[in-house]
Amino acid sequence: xxxDVRGYTMExxxxxxxxxxxxxxxxxxxxxxxxxPPPDIxxxxxxxxxxxxxxxxxxxxxxxxxxxxxxxxTKEDFVITNGASEALDLAFRALASxxxxxxxxxxxxxSYPPLAHYNHLTPIFTETVKGKIDxxxxxxxxxxxxxxxxxxxxxxxGRIQDMKTLKFIEGxxxxxxxxxxxxxxxxxxxxxxxxxxFKSDNVVTINSFSKTFSMCGFRVGxxxxxxxxxxxxxxxxxxxxSMNTSIVAQQMAHEAMKADKSYIKxxxxxxxxxxDYIYNGLSELGLEVWKPEGAFYVLPKIKNSxxxxxxxxxxxxxxxxxxxxxxxxxxxxxxxxxxxxxxxxGLQKIKLCMEDN
Amino acid sequence: xxxDVRGYTMExxxxxxxxxxxxxxxxxxxxxxxxxPPPDIxxxxxxxxxxxxxxxxxxxxxxxxxxxxxxxxTKEDFVITNGASEALDLAFRALASxxxxxxxxxxxxxSYPPLAHYNHLTPIFTETVKGKIDxxxxxxxxxxxxxxxxxxxxxxxGRIQDMKTLKFIEGxxxxxxxxxxxxxxxxxxxxxxxxxxFKSDNVVTINSFSKTFSMCGFRVGxxxxxxxxxxxxxxxxxxxxSMNTSIVAQQMAHEAMKADKSYIKxxxxxxxxxxDYIYNGLSELGLEVWKPEGAFYVLPKIKNSxxxxxxxxxxxxxxxxxxxxxxxxxxxxxxxxxxxxxxxxGLQKIKLCMEDN
Numbered sequence: 096x097x098x099d100v101r102g103y104t105m106e107x108x109x110x111x112x113x114x115x116x117x118x119x120x121x122x123x124x125x126x127x128x129x130x131x132p133p134p135d136i137x138x139x140x141x142x143x144x145x146x147x148x149x150x151x152x153x154x155x156x157x158x159x160x161x162x163x164x165x166x167x168x169t170k171e172d173f174v175i176t177n178g179a180s181e182a183l184d185l186a187f188r189a190l191a192s193x194x195x196x197x198x199x200x201x202x203x204x205x206s207y208p209p210l211a212h213y214n215h216l217t218p219i220f221t222e223t224v225k226g227k228i229d230x231x232x233x234x235x236x237x238x239x240x241x242x243x244x245x246x247x248x249x250x251x252x253g254r255i256q257d258m259k260t261l262k263f264i265e266g267x268x269x270x271x272x273x274x275x276x277x278x279x280x281x282x283x284x285x286x287x288x289x290x291x292x293f294k295s296d297n298v299v300t301i302n303s304f305s306k307t308f309s310m311c312g313f314r315v316g317x318x319x320x321x322x323x324x325x326x327x328x329x330x331x332x333x334x335x336x337s338m339n340t341s342i343v344a345q346q347m348a349h350e351a352m353k354a355d356k357s358y359i360k361x362x363x364x365x366x367x368x369x370x371d372y373i374y375n376g377l378s379e380l381g382l383e384v385w386k387p388e389g390a391f392y393v394l395p396k397i398k399n400s401x402x403x404x405x406x407x408x409x410x411x412x413x414x415x416x417x418x419x420x421x422x423x424x425x426x427x428x429x430x431x432x433x434x435x436x437x438x439x440x441g442l443q444k445i446k447l448c449m450e451d452n
Numbered sequence: 453x454x455x456d457v458r459g460y461t462m463e464x465x466x467x468x469x470x471x472x473x474x475x476x477x478x479x480x481x482x483x484x485x486x487x488x489p490p491p492d493i494x495x496x497x498x499x500x501x502x503x504x505x506x507x508x509x510x511x512x513x514x515x516x517x518x519x520x521x522x523x524x525x526t527k528e529d530f531v532i533t534n535g536a537s538e539a540l541d542l543a544f545r546a547l548a549s550x551x552x553x554x555x556x557x558x559x560x561x562x563s564y565p566p567l568a569h570y571n572h573l574t575p576i577f578t579e580t581v582k583g584k585i586d587x588x589x590x591x592x593x594x595x596x597x598x599x600x601x602x603x604x605x606x607x608x609x610g611r612i613q614d615m616k617t618l619k620f621i622e623g624x625x626x627x628x629x630x631x632x633x634x635x636x637x638x639x640x641x642x643x644x645x646x647x648x649x650f651k652s653d654n655v656v657t658i659n660s661f662s663k664t665f666s667m668c669g670f671r672v673g674x675x676x677x678x679x680x681x682x683x684x685x686x687x688x689x690x691x692x693x694s695m696n697t698s699i700v701a702q703q704m705a706h707e708a709m710k711a712d713k714s715y716i717k718x719x720x721x722x723x724x725x726x727x728d729y730i731y732n733g734l735s736e737l738g739l740e741v742w743k744p745e746g747a748f749y750v751l752p753k754i755k756n757s758x759x760x761x762x763x764x765x766x767x768x769x770x771x772x773x774x775x776x777x778x779x780x781x782x783x784x785x786x787x788x789x790x791x792x793x794x795x796x797x798g799l800q801k802i803k804l805c806m807e808d809n
Contacts, residue, residue: 113505114504114506114696127504140497140500141498143494146666147484148484148668151467177698178694178695180693181534184693206691209692210693213689213692309503310503311505311695312502312503312698313503313699314694314695314697315698330467331465331467335562335570337537338668338671339471339671340671341669341672342669347700
């Protein structure tokens with residue numbers, strides 16, 4: 096237990112740290128880019144005047160623009176959501192009525208098991224080798240599942256799945272009639288190579304403006320599927336659970352999509368520099384760590400991880416996330432979406448804390 | 453089946469009409485005030501610069517301000533949500549694990565049964581007399597339930613529950629240990645008297661900025677409870693299903709709360725004039741109709757209601773909602789949140805359509 100940031104005590108959970116931005120706190124916690132969004136997204140606010148309900152599926156101009164990024168799609172294949180979180184929840188909800196088991200690779204994003212639980216899906220886990228899916232284990236387990244959830248690049252490991260693996264999964268799931276939910280929130284933030292995007296008909300793609308355009312607080316994500324039944328069911332559920340996504344935030348997302356490609360390239364260059372910095376720093380501390388290939392997370396193995404998290408927070412004002420939340424006990428997850436100066440300071444605190452533990 | 457507004461055909465549902473605002477269409481459909489929000493909500497956009505994740509429970513300044521409206525509350529008792537819809541969904545989700553049966557009064561808001569269904573709650577219905585809860589029927593059924601859902605003023609009837617009834621429900625539910633979810637989205641829009649707000653500890657209050665401040669499109673609502681367990685569980689679920697509510701929309705809501713009381717009084721005066729106008733108009737057409745006492749809905753009894761809805765939409769470009777969606781077959785629900793000129797035109801079309809049916 097740590098002194099609770101919400102005013103009452105409770106077990107350690109990520110929700111305690113999200114949105115906590117004290118000036119003297121170093122947060123390796125939530126995956127919040129510190130780099131600003133494309134500046135033009137604020138310009139659209141100056142003359143903003145709309146206030147009425149939007150379409151449940153989302154603003155037409157935004158869906159139209161998205162459809163240009165997905166060959167063969169139309170704007171009717173998209174639903175704009177309150178971030179990727181809601182897109183995932185809606186996809187799970189829409190598929191849960193008939194689908195019962197969902198295969199996830201470990202370590203996984205901490206929301207996946209609760210979302211499965213809320214939607215009465217049983218999560219099945221496939222093990223990975225240094226964050227990479229094991230073909231044999233996947234092959235064995237997928238045959239008993241109805242849905243597969245892929246997250247590449249991964250939160251919390253920063254690892255990407257090999258091109259060969261993604262094609263293997265696509266082929267096998269197509270043959271077996273298994274739906275792939277592909278959480279591609281970090282697809283634009285890969286250092287090593289272009290991403291491979293699933294192309295088969297059984298894919299539900301989840302994405303967000305939060306990470307690519309540094310727009311976490313506005314909560315705009317989307318779901319894409321070329322199956323009208325899936326899209327229709329998702330829109331029907333959303334009618335009752337939240338209605339349209341905030342219209343002003345959607346307009347900002349639309350503006351963000353107009354940003355020059357150099358915006359994203361510039362961000363990726365910085366993430367890569369920081370990746371090198373933190374990866375080398377953690378290695379020098381003698382920690383076992385897989386080299387991130389995308390996103391901005393790293394998952395070092397750490398002794399007494401619970402006590403380390405608590406000490407780091409209470410004694411050193413350094414926020415980290417617990418590996419256990421991601422199915423990786425004995426680890427801490429660090430987001431390196433902060434400048435190298437803070438990373439350096441944070442690493443020093445971790446060093447101090449390791450000496451005490 | 454009607455020609456679908458989303459590009460493919462499907463059964464009639466409210467989601468087909470939400471956010472559809474054609475210039476030559478007269479919409480008695482979704483409950484979207486046509487009157488503008490307090491103008492200052494747009495002023496906060498001019499220098500808006502935040503972009504990071506907000507707290508899951510919502511911005512502190514907004515919760516602080518809300519707590520002033522609820523004697524004895526603190527900002528920790530609130531969770532800001534994506535409209536009242538998400539607040540309801542989260543409340544259902546948080547209570548569903550232990551609670552199984554939920555009592556609703558008929559006619560009900562169309563999202564209530566699907567939300568119960570998504571959250572594996574069994575809806576039980578208590579009948580009403582002209583929209584007013586029947587004490588005996590309520591007393592009999594509540595004893596078998598774990599949650600009671602009250603919506604006064606009601607969407608779709610515009611009726612309010614008598615003060616005596618609300619106190620009776622409050623007392624009985626407290627004695628029985630039944631949780632009351634009070635959907636008070638229209639609590640500021642009552643023509644007849646002040647509302648009575650439940651005061652007991654077993655109440656979860658749902659509200660929204662959408663109707664009071666004409667902010668439907670921005671999607672800001674909230675949940676209030678003085679039970680830290682309920683609030684904590686709701687925040688925990690929201691961490692995984694949508695994270696914070698859009699920060700820019702919350703800032704607009706905060707500004708709306710500063711509006712002079714005359715803003716709301718002015719709106720209510722207009723709703724009341726329109727209420728009189730449409731109530732008299734429908735009565736003159738010979739339709740059986742209960743006089744609305746709040747909100748901006750009326751639920752006339754109408755023969756061949758499905759065909760009427762379809763004809764009104766396809767032949768006359770008039771959107772209405774089907775009574776069946778609200779548990780009131782043989783009725784149409786009309787929102788009168790539009791100017792009297794349009795109401796007059798719409799009534800003429802209804803008259804024409806009735807003559808053809």
